[in-house]
Amino acid sequence: MNIETExxxxxxxxxxxxxxxxxxxxxxxxxxxxxxxxAWDSLxxxxxxxxxxxxxKMKFFMKEVVGMKNVGEMMDIIAExxxxx
Amino acid sequence: MLxxxxxxxxxxxxxxxxxxxxxxxxxxxxxxxxxxxxxxFFYAWGEPVYVFLMVGLVAVNFFxxxxxxxxxxxxxxxxxxxxxxxxxxxxxxxxxxxxxxxFVIDNINALFGSSIGNISVxxxxxxxxxxxxxxxxxxxxxxxxTKVQKSYPKLLLYISFFPQLIAGPIVRYQDLEEQLxxxxxxxxxxxxxxxxxxxxxxxxxxxxxxxLTAATKMYQSGDSKLVLAxxxxxIFYALQLYYDFSGYSDMAIGLGKIFGFDFPENFNYxxxxxxxxxxxxxxxxxxxTWFKDYLFYPVMNTRGIKNLSRALMKKKKRxxxxxxxxxxxxxxxxxxxxxxxxxxxxxxxxxxxYFVLLVIDLLWLDKARKKMSPKVxxxxxxxxxxxxxxxxxxxxxxxxxxxxxxxxxxxxxxxxIGAIFGIGSEGFATIDTVSxxxxxxxxxxxxxxxxxxxxxxxxxxxTGSGYITPAAGRIIKTLTALILIGIATVRMAGQxxxxxxxxxx
Numbered sequence: 001m002n003i004e005t006e007x008x009x010x011x012x013x014x015x016x017x018x019x020x021x022x023x024x025x026x027x028x029x030x031x032x033x034x035x036x037x038x039a040w041d042s043l044x045x046x047x048x049x050x051x052x053x054x055x056x057k058m059k060f061f062m063k064e065v066v067g068m069k070n071v072g073e074m075m076d077i078i079a080e081x082x083x084x085x
Numbered sequence: 086m087l088x089x090x091x092x093x094x095x096x097x098x099x100x101x102x103x104x105x106x107x108x109x110x111x112x113x114x115x116x117x118x119x120x121x122x123x124x125x126f127f128y129a130w131g132e133p134v135y136v137f138l139m140v141g142l143v144a145v146n147f148f149x150x151x152x153x154x155x156x157x158x159x160x161x162x163x164x165x166x167x168x169x170x171x172x173x174x175x176x177x178x179x180x181x182x183x184x185x186x187x188f189v190i191d192n193i194n195a196l197f198g199s200s201i202g203n204i205s206v207x208x209x210x211x212x213x214x215x216x217x218x219x220x221x222x223x224x225x226x227x228x229x230x231t232k233v234q235k236s237y238p239k240l241l242l243y244i245s246f247f248p249q250l251i252a253g254p255i256v257r258y259q260d261l262e263e264q265l266x267x268x269x270x271x272x273x274x275x276x277x278x279x280x281x282x283x284x285x286x287x288x289x290x291x292x293x294x295x296x297l298t299a300a301t302k303m304y305q306s307g308d309s310k311l312v313l314a315x316x317x318x319x320i321f322y323a324l325q326l327y328y329d330f331s332g333y334s335d336m337a338i339g340l341g342k343i344f345g346f347d348f349p350e351n352f353n354y355x356x357x358x359x360x361x362x363x364x365x366x367x368x369x370x371x372x373x374t375w376f377k378d379y380l381f382y383p384v385m386n387t388r389g390i391k392n393l394s395r396a397l398m399k400k401k402k403r404x405x406x407x408x409x410x411x412x413x414x415x416x417x418x419x420x421x422x423x424x425x426x427x428x429x430x431x432x433x434x435x436x437x438x439y440f441v442l443l444v445i446d447l448l449w450l451d452k453a454r455k456k457m458s459p460k461v462x463x464x465x466x467x468x469x470x471x472x473x474x475x476x477x478x479x480x481x482x483x484x485x486x487x488x489x490x491x492x493x494x495x496x497x498x499x500x501x502i503g504a505i506f507g508i509g510s511e512g513f514a515t516i517d518t519v520s521x522x523x524x525x526x527x528x529x530x531x532x533x534x535x536x537x538x539x540x541x542x543x544x545x546x547x548t549g550s551g552y553i554t555p556a557a558g559r560i561i562k563t564l565t566a567l568i569l570i571g572i573a574t575v576r577m578a579g580q581x582x583x584x585x586x587x588x589x590x
């Protein structure tokens with residue numbers, strides 16, 4: 001993934017994370033995980049996934065939904081599969 | 086067979102350990118065979134016929150696991166999807182037949198005035214647990230989360246492994262997958278396992294059973310029409326349920342360790358929670374994560390829910406788009422969680438009660454708490470959580486089928502719940518209630534204090550500061566385990582049959 005693509009994905013993810021977790025100050029990095037965001041639990045996780053899928057016009061496999069460890073993994077999947085960045 | 090019996094503790098377990106030790110850690114496959122044989126005997130001891138049902142169901146899931154397996158990096162074919170649906174239908178069909186058919190018949194009769202007769206069937210012990218484990222295995226192979234198990238005996242051992250077979254924790258296949266290939270069996274693990282087993286045994290036999298006696302006496306005091314007696318009955322029942330079920334889980338985890346297997350934790354001091362949401366992350370963790378992964382996520386992933394969310398977004402209702410799908414998902418999970426606990430309406434109402442509380446947390450309370458000062462927030466959160474939880478326990482406790490026998494007059498769930506709020510009650514308390522409270526006050530304080538993480542906090546401080554060295558820690562744990570098992574043995578010797586509460590689920 002080149003720097004420009006990563007910056008675009010990060011900007012969009014910041015918007016989505018801010019909306020889902022009700023916190024405008026959120027800035028994600030590749031290492032951001034559920035441990036860093038208090039409101040990121042099993043309920044909000046699936047809302048987050050749906051929002052990301054809609055924003056990037058793509059779909060995560062269930063294996064990824066239940067197994068994603070951090071934002072970096074999410075970004076890699078988005079970069080590989082997104083129809084719109 | 087119950088863990089809390091002399092036969093299990095002093096015959097079954099030592100005999101199994103002896104065989105396991107004779108085979109030795111270098112012959113792991115032979116050790117697995119021994120575990121499987123003893124596990125089947127353990128189940129057949131109570132269910133001589135249904136053991137064949139379990140073995141058969143595992144065989145069915147063994148083949149479906151192969152047929153449904155996918156790599157997780159491509160969409161499963163329609164054939165695999167249909168096979169998965171069929172496998173789930175078979176498992177739920179078995180569960181439905183044995184656990185829910187008479188409940189459905191009763192409701193049809195009540196609704197339409199028909200007189201369809203009930204079927205004569207007893208529920209196989211642990212069917213709610215082992216069908217859920219079997220489904221999790223097949224769904225995980227379908228999702229590509231786990232590899233297919235090529236050995237039927239290993240899959241059979243995963244499902245039938247006696248510590249977790251009949252009342253959980255609902256161990257996921259991925260938790261045992263590697264351990265079935267290689268397990269570590271050493272003195273440290275055995276020591277740790279014996280400690281957990283002793284702790285669990287004492288929790289069940291000493292504390293939970295005493296709390297049951299206290300709850301029953303309180304409930305009978307004033308024929309269930311005294312406000313204080315009703316509240317105390319519910320509080321003792323809540324403590325009983327916690328010590329009974331978490332004690333069972335401790336024993337299961339301990340037994341796993343004794344044979345070199347690590348199971349996931351099932352409880353994390355739930356009464357220390359500050360919200361209902363947190364409580365359900367700490368109570369029966371394995372059931373909560375099961376419903377999250379295999380019901381909540383799939384429901385949220387359905388086309389209907391996604392379209393609903395998109396439609397709301399188009400109408401610029403962003404908050405609704407965020408929360409409505411979650412609320413629908415929560416409703417499905419909590420309706421099913423209630424139903425999973427028993428084929429009776431009070432369990433369904435209990436599930437829906439928690440659904441309402443979780444929605445309140447999601448929409449309002451979480452935000453309101455953030456605006457409070459830390460001290461106010463702490464007091465408010467704990468008070469709200471405890472009252473809400475004890476009321477939830479009341480719905481669980483006032484199960485007419487189990488309580489009707491303890492009273493001279495029959496009461497309904499609603500009458501009982503009314504009485505705890507003073508509706509239809511005959512006063513607050515009598516001298517008998519106060520005297521009962523005095524008799525059981527030590528038990529109440531002891532059980533309440535140790536339901537909070539007092540010991541782990543203390544232990545961490547003592548070991549962390551070097552007061553207790555690792556070697557001394559092991560000796561303390563061994564001695565404590567022996568004392569606890571000794572005390573429990575005395576209780577077991579003088580006790581009548583006292584099954585674990587979660588056996589009936």
